[in-house]
Amino acid sequence: MSNRVYYISIISLLFLSACQSDLPVPADNRPYYPGIPSYAGKMPVPDDNKLTEARVRLGEFLFFDTRLSKDLSISCASCHDPAKAFSDQKRLSNGVDGKTGKRNAPTLFNTGFAPDLLWDGGSFSLEAQALVPIQNHREMGMRLDEIAARLEPDEEFAALARSAYGGERIEYVIIKALASYQRSLVSFDTRFDDYYYRGEESALNTEEKAGLELFFSEKTQCASCHTPPLFTNYSYRDNGLYNPYIDSGRGRITLAPEDLGKFKVPTLRNVALTFPYMHDGSLATLDEVLAHYNAGGKGSPNQSALIRPLKLSIEEQKMLISFLKTLSDKRYEK
Numbered sequence: 001m002s003n004r005v006y007y008i009s010i011i012s013l014l015f016l017s018a019c020q021s022d023l024p025v026p027a028d029n030r031p032y033y034p035g036i037p038s039y040a041g042k043m044p045v046p047d048d049n050k051l052t053e054a055r056v057r058l059g060e061f062l063f064f065d066t067r068l069s070k071d072l073s074i075s076c077a078s079c080h081d082p083a084k085a086f087s088d089q090k091r092l093s094n095g096v097d098g099k100t101g102k103r104n105a106p107t108l109f110n111t112g113f114a115p116d117l118l119w120d121g122g123s124f125s126l127e128a129q130a131l132v133p134i135q136n137h138r139e140m141g142m143r144l145d146e147i148a149a150r151l152e153p154d155e156e157f158a159a160l161a162r163s164a165y166g167g168e169r170i171e172y173v174i175i176k177a178l179a180s181y182q183r184s185l186v187s188f189d190t191r192f193d194d195y196y197y198r199g200e201e202s203a204l205n206t207e208e209k210a211g212l213e214l215f216f217s218e219k220t221q222c223a224s225c226h227t228p229p230l231f232t233n234y235s236y237r238d239n240g241l242y243n244p245y246i247d248s249g250r251g252r253i254t255l256a257p258e259d260l261g262k263f264k265v266p267t268l269r270n271v272a273l274t275f276p277y278m279h280d281g282s283l284a285t286l287d288e289v290l291a292h293y294n295a296g297g298k299g300s301p302n303q304s305a306l307i308r309p310l311k312l313s314i315e316e317q318k319m320l321i322s323f324l325k326t327l328s329d330k331r332y333e334k
């Protein structure tokens, strides 16, 4: 589908959903609190889709439902697997009809904090974003009204939808519930957080602390783009991955030459689980990522000045990797 049709369908959907926003929230709809520590700030939630337990539950039901895909083979979780920190650990994802996508599937943890979504920022809300994989012929290959028709006769879905959204149209219920579930996916329970924010001196060992120092140092400047608490500043940067550009990145959205090859700085929380790395999944391991940064990038036209040869020893690269592993949620550290 062309971008134009895509944006028009999103805009009309948001407009219609705005018209419905004064529908009353069902009475048994208890608010849902995702457990965000105060240092992480507030997660923005739209007025017409307040977070409630029933909405998160319905979104979870849909997230794992293969009826959202054309051939009933794919759910959101196929590419965003909770056991893999909501990534798929594949270079590029497999969608319907055995088709392969063009970019690497990112984690969905803390995605509710992002001002815009996708590697190039082409989507501006979780509500609008859900349409992207649903309609993409390489991912789920469906239309929202086709999914609504499939779900309508399902009594379990109908009961969940009623308690979550009252009488709203099924199409809006689907995208709003998926967004609500994703806003519930937060991850701040790590050894790094224990050490850095909760003052638990023994949460990190000597090597991990040395890696932390390097990460925040003038020498590497990693933290100037991967800024805590979310380990991203949500800017668009070219970290010198390749030259010439294969994927125009942010330039696809803004059409500005200076945005070619720039991608949204990804979070590094749970990075030990979200291999392979970068928008194209071209770096298999954290060792390869460190080797890339140490070499100073490929010198592409829009490469950030912060990406330059770092002269890190092998030991220093190892320390940085040990530190990155402390950003894994404790639920994965067994």
Ligand code: HEC
Pocket: 063, 068, 074, 075, 076, 077, 078, 079, 080, 093, 094, 095, 096, 101, 102, 103, 104, 105, 106, 107, 108, 111, 114, 116, 117, 118, 119, 120, 126, 129, 130, 133, 134, 138, 139, 140, 178, 182
């Ligand atoms: C076939 C694999 C696949 C399926 C199925 C899939 N996704 Fe994704 N998802 C991806 C890929 C690949 C990207 C990155 C695409 C890009 O940036 O161009 C992505 C990106 C996202 C993002 C943006 C995250 C960010 O931080 O920018 C969100 C949110 C998301 N997906 C939610 C969903 C939801 C909800 C569903 C189910 C309706 C879903 N995805 C189904 C592969 C998939």
Ligand code: HEC
Pocket: 220, 221, 222, 223, 224, 225, 226, 236, 237, 238, 239, 241, 263, 264, 265, 266, 267, 268, 271, 274, 276, 277, 278, 279, 280, 289, 293, 304, 306, 307, 320
């Ligand atoms: C100029 C900003 C900038 C600096 C400085 C920077 N990064 Fe990145 N980082 C990015 C961008 C942008 C990407 C995604 C690039 C892409 O996909 O093409 C990225 C991707 C990554 C990834 C892959 C994450 C994933 O999920 O795919 C890791 C790991 C990483 N950086 C670690 C580091 C480390 C360690 C340092 C310091 C040595 C560092 N970065 C310095 C901007 C930066």
